[in-house]
Amino acid sequence: MSIERHYKSLLRTVSEYEYLLTQLSEEEFIQSPPDGGWSYSETYSHIFQSNLLSIIATEKCIVGTGVLSRKRIHWMAWLILFFGRFPPVKFKAPERIAAMTSKISREDAINLIAKFKIRLGEIKSKIHKANPYQKTKHPRLGLLNAKEWFRFIEVHTVHHTRQLKRIGRKLTVDS
Numbered sequence: 001m002s003i004e005r006h007y008k009s010l011l012r013t014v015s016e017y018e019y020l021l022t023q024l025s026e027e028e029f030i031q032s033p034p035d036g037g038w039s040y041s042e043t044y045s046h047i048f049q050s051n052l053l054s055i056i057a058t059e060k061c062i063v064g065t066g067v068l069s070r071k072r073i074h075w076m077a078w079l080i081l082f083f084g085r086f087p088p089v090k091f092k093a094p095e096r097i098a099a100m101t102s103k104i105s106r107e108d109a110i111n112l113i114a115k116f117k118i119r120l121g122e123i124k125s126k127i128h129k130a131n132p133y134q135k136t137k138h139p140r141l142g143l144l145n146a147k148e149w150f151r152f153i154e155v156h157t158v159h160h161t162r163q164l165k166r167i168g169r170k171l172t173v174d175s
Helices: 003-023 026-030 040-063 075-083 095-100 106-124 146-174
Strands: 134-138 142-145
Touching: 003 040, 003 106, 003 146, 026 040, 026 106, 040 095, 040 106, 040 134, 040 142, 040 146, 075 146, 106 146, 134 146, 142 146
Parallel strands: none
Antiparallel strands: 134 142
C-alpha cells in the first residue's frame, strides 16, 4: 500500500472518531465502563498522544536524527504492519505511554485530532525522502523506519476503533 493510501485510510478512520465525538455528551465521553477499563476520553487521549509521538519518531527518521541500522524489522512487527492488525490478544500500553493517558474533555479531543491531522499532512509528503535505514525505536516493535512508523500509526488508529465499540457496548449494558 502506498503512503497516499495509508494517509487516506487514516483520514477516514479519524473521521469516524470525529463523528463519534458529535454523538457523545461530555458526561458519556468521560464515563468509565463498569469493568474499570478506559473511558472514551482516556482512549482518545491515548490514541492521539501516542500518534503524535509516533509522528515525532517518523520525523526523526525523515531528518536523519534516528539510528542508522541495516537490521531487518522483527518478524512480529513485520506481520503486524503487513496484515495491518495487532495479534488478537489484549495488550497493555507501555508504561510511559499509559502514564500520558488522562481523562480529557471533548474539546481537548477535538484539538488533539486537529493537531494530529495537521502534523500527519506535514510528514506525509516527506516520507519518500527518508533513508530506509534511518530508524527510531518503538517501545514494543523495535527499530522502525519512516514508512514503517507511518504504517504503524494507521494500524494503531484502526485498532482502537474496536476498543471504542467495546466501550460503547459496555456503557449501553450499564445503562
